[in-house]
Amino acid sequence: LGGMFLLTGIPGQGDIYLWISVPFCFMYVISIVGNSVILFIIKTDPSLHEPMYIFFSMLAVTDFGLSMATMQMILGIFWFDSREISLDTCFAQLFFINMLQCIESSVLLLMAFDRFIAICNPLRCASILTLPRIANMGLVFVLRGVVLIFPLPFLVKWFRYCRANVLSHSYWLHQDVMKMACANITVNIYGLSVALLTMGLDFLLIFLSYVLILKTVLSIASSTEYLMALNSCVSHLCAVVLFYVPEIGLALIHRFGNSSSHFLQVLLGYVYMMIQPLINPVMYSVKSKHLRARIIRAFVKVSSSPGPSTANIGHEKHMSPIPSWTFTSETT
Template structure:
């Protein structure tokens, strides 16, 4: 394989590279494939930027629900910026090489921002629970200083749990064909390229996933069970529908975030028996679709609320 590269004889760590992969077998039509990818990034960046601009300039939107939405938009913008250079670089310029240090930096930002987004979705679930179950105390519970502290905790958790990963990966020698399955770097893929014992990375990666994404998803589920219990106790059908309508966009965002992530994990776990094309497509769906759809979902939600009112 002409693109394969071994680091066995490399005397300098920084001289080794990874080779990213676009869509195998479709190299002749990369320019055409780049068009939908470019449009997805434009929708994501413009959509999330517009959300941030509207929330910042409209004083009536300076309330907890929209502050949490702005946190989600900032996280989505960060993920778009972290993946766009390598993804579009492959499809537009067939630029596949990425140095180890650049790869480690990219996976740090991708994973930390992903865990931050999971935390923000949990905060948004908590926000909806307070708004529906205790509306009279909503403003006194979710005060601006408290929201800032909650946001900082989300960022710190995402950064702290991912911070060791580049250093754990740096210990390894990479002596296999360093060809990754995606157009961006992920920890679970990079560690498989090592010819060293990866048990520590594997165990730590599992611990991080359980303590962040899995824990957050269970707490979000618990929040919605309690929300549903509260809503069912409301006598008025109109009030019940209105309360549930405020959760629709958040539920969509949760499903867009967790379902592709679970799908990608399953495909990677049983990767030997699945199609390589399926792994590649799941990787793109996992990172790009939520970033593009979240602004659309929340725009539609605003129109829905206006219609109900």
């Protein structure tokens, strides 16, 4: 292979790549700016230094990293037909993409735990989810991702690649490259094991959390409280679906869908890498009224001088979670 792979854009659409790049570039800018704004607002506003907003910021960091790791190569294909990628660059991208996905899966698990505590045991929420404890859990999950993913590029680099060097996607995808190896890839069981022990286990625990949440919610007599409890989980459930469904679908297509459309594989690959970093900051900003108010206040301060209206917004007090079902009206 000469130490090089060739990335693939959208099959059969090379003559309109420049036009296709416009929405891709727009999504890239929105995801970078949106996640950056969320991180800045949460960092600079002490009233937002609470569990749900800490989880928002963790999710924003991983989404920001995934966008930076993939979108520049995708736009390079559309703008400059820059398709060549070296093996070393492939392995570096493999590490960062898989590590960030592993960490994002862990963050979604932490958010599910936050929802479980807030709904099933609201009186102890503040004492269980303390900031030092959240920081420790976050550190453990980051270390888990780094330690488990770090050997993967070195294991993959051992293989000899002698088949067609044209990848099916605009970025490195582990399953895609494994098809090109002409050596015994039994050692690749490590990659499958890591996936099952990280994202597979996280998904199972998230599912169990929602089983317990649903059991608690069904025991609520008041329809208003029932709806409020369910509404508090909408954003998180959407984030879980956006993360796991494309990932599972793409893995199944590469494993069992050899006869499936190449265009479908490419489309699902773009959804897998681009939609969640774009949707998450928009979705959480809309659903979280306090975060939304502070984002609006920040843009108002930038665009105009402070007036009576902005002063009133500035004196708005952040409502801390209280041990009742009203806590669930502020969603994650």
